[in-house]
Amino acid sequence: MLSVIRTRTSTFLTACFLASAAVASPDSRPATAFQMAVAEFAPSGSGIAEFYRTNGFSPVWVGDTPEHAVRRARLIKALSASHLHGLPEGAFSVQTLVDQMENARSTRDLGAVEIELTRAFVEYARNLQSGALRPRDIDDGLVRKVERKPAKDHLHGVISVENGQYFDELAPQTYQYKALMKQKIALEHLVQQGGWGATVPVAKLEYGDTGPNVIKLRNRLVSLGYLRPTASPEFDDALLAAVQAFQGDHGLAADGVAGQGTLSEVNRSASDRLKAVYVALERERWLPRERGERHILVNQADFSAKIVDDGLVTFETRAVIGKNIHDRRSPEFSDEMEHMVINPSWYVPRSIITKEYLPKLQSNPNAVGHIQITDRSGRQVNRGAVDFTQFTARNFPFAMRQPPSKSNALGLVKFMFPNKYNIYLHDTPQKSLFAREVRAFSHGCIRLAQPFEFAYALLAKQEEDPKAFFHRVLASGRETTVQLDQHVPVHLIYRTAYIGPKGEVQYRRDVYDRDRKIWDALQKAGVALPDVQG
Structure with a gap:
């Protein structure tokens, strides 16, 4: 597909020349057919339209200079590889964009191509830099404010940085992000190969045990990279150390006993772990750059x-x-x-006062005696002089302080x-x-x-x-x-997935069920796991 961009048809090159020859009118209103087409196809009232107005409706992508050619190639390459970051392909099909470029037969067509490329670029840039999802839409505990650059800032960025290097600056440059990307690639390959093999029956296994379940546990930990291959049926010192290492990497009590909690984590599929990494990459994109x-x-x-x-x-x-x-x-x-x-x-939050303490005070005015009840002036209230049964959560007039x-x-x-x-x-x-x-x-x-x-x-x-x-x-x-x-x-x-201080991948349980919600939202947006080999 990239070769299509490098070997552009003569029709497209001619159209690019027409676009590059367009000159903005002094008052920055569209004066040429190309400029008028850009103004027509730019979303009304959008940051994209604002950018083109201030930029004299000059082309970002479809000019005939080497810089324009580099930007086009880098954009198609980036869009084609968006899945490598665990991003949805979005509303723009790469093949559709390429076809639209090749089928451009007029300056007006070229203006439409310019805007479609810009829309695809802005969506890609925002998704890679700030995440494809909006946290608040997923869970009410995700109150993080995500820094999302306006479209015009991304467009000014891509035309001001030479050789398409702006694309290299979009993804988080953190150690976590880069290491998670490596883990994603490794897990995708593993998923395609069928994962870590047979699971271990959920039962308690500990030092000194022998039998087929111990062998299954050993084999599973070998596949997970915690043991060297061996056929020993005994829960020996080597297996004990492997279980403890696994527990440490998964936030479990490192007691060396493979109980239900440990075996549940041991039996997690490679697909489950890959989902956690996809979610971790999205979460990393949400965090402030600084x-x-x-x-x-x-x-x-x-x-x-x-x-x-x-x-x-x-x-x-x-x-x-x-x-x-x-x-x-x-x-x-x-x-x-x-x-x-x-x-x-401790100034007791209003929610705790009304939900927990008020019912107790209504039953017994001397309840929660370690907490002072104060009026609006901060004076301590004589509990014996107050009938707490007359109040509701809405009209309770006092504060509480420990x-x-x-x-x-x-x-x-x-x-x-x-x-x-x-x-x-x-x-x-x-x-x-x-x-x-x-x-x-x-x-x-x-x-x-x-x-x-x-x-x-x-x-x-x-x-x-x-x-x-x-x-x-x-x-x-x-x-x-x-x-x-x-x-x-x-x-x-x-x-729930992150890289530890020694470069090891660590996994944690989704105690609030938030990562499952994020993964579901990513799937709905178009993210998919690789197919498993049959």
Whole structure:
């Protein structure tokens, strides 16, 4: 197909010459047949139409210069290879575009070709740079604002960069994206070859066991790359190490016991893993291009929070995320951490007050006694003087606050990136939850297993002895706000497939069912898995 572009027919070249000879009128209104055709076919009121008006209706694609030829070839090549990025082909058939170019017989035809190529380019550029889907259309927890360039910016970009190099700059240039692309190619080949072979019956297998199921587990782990081939029927030291390595790469407790949870992940098909990689690529396209030299990355699917400096993870801790029910799932978005509060009060969210605490107060005015009830002026309310049964969720007039203490719901420190979702990172007195494999228990905020150490790492940029500073403030017992001299970008993401620090692919369970929804949306948009060999 690309050779068609390189060996253009004389008719098309003649038409290109006519287009390149067109000269805009001084007031930038269309003056030639080509310019009038471009104005006619450009979508009315669109960014495309605006671009051509400001560009004097000059051709981007169909001129007869070497630069135009390079752009045409690069565009057709890019559109033909869009599936390599896990993108839908979109509304534009490459073959249809090529046919339309070859069949151009008039300057007006050429104007139509120019606009069709532009429309295909803009859709491709937006999809590759910012994702093919709009997050908010998929799940109400996907509140991320995706940076989408206007059409005119993409068009100005492609004409200002020589040799078609603008196409090379569209995809995310991150290590994650490039490594996921390699994993995608490997999995596509594997899927076409039939996957990882026979699955393992779901049962418990552990060190010392023998028998056919152990052999099946061994064979499966050999196919997955965790073991060297062997016919041993025993669950020996080598198999134990392989199971533990697999568990570590899949967010499972690395106890070496192949129980139901582990075997369920072992038995996941190559197609399932490939879907996760397709979704991860789309999610990577949604993230800001500039993440911040120092930033905080919370992967909800991994139940982890990390501080990243110049691309390297310099601190990592376990995290608890929102419970998997509709109004508690942690949302996904990016913001900037501005300060931390040491010895924080917990100002109870209105939703918790009305849904959880008001019914208890109506049954017993002394319920939840560790929480202060305050009026609009912040004065504490005498519970005994209030008839709580007269209030509903709509007209309850009071606020509720838990003063600083070790038993405070926020623990002893919270980390603030003010946002309309009232989400932040914080300590918690419920330390036992961090030992769980699946850690979805909060009302939506992110709880940290090592909040003090997290604070030291943040303060290290501005305090000579961050630990001593932190504990001096903590020992005061007073609620104290500590500003960060440099705000730190925070990215709350959800990634069930990602590349680990040693280049290994890691997979996590889709605890919120969000990735399934994204995959379904990608399929509807035209993304398809490769065919399996018969």
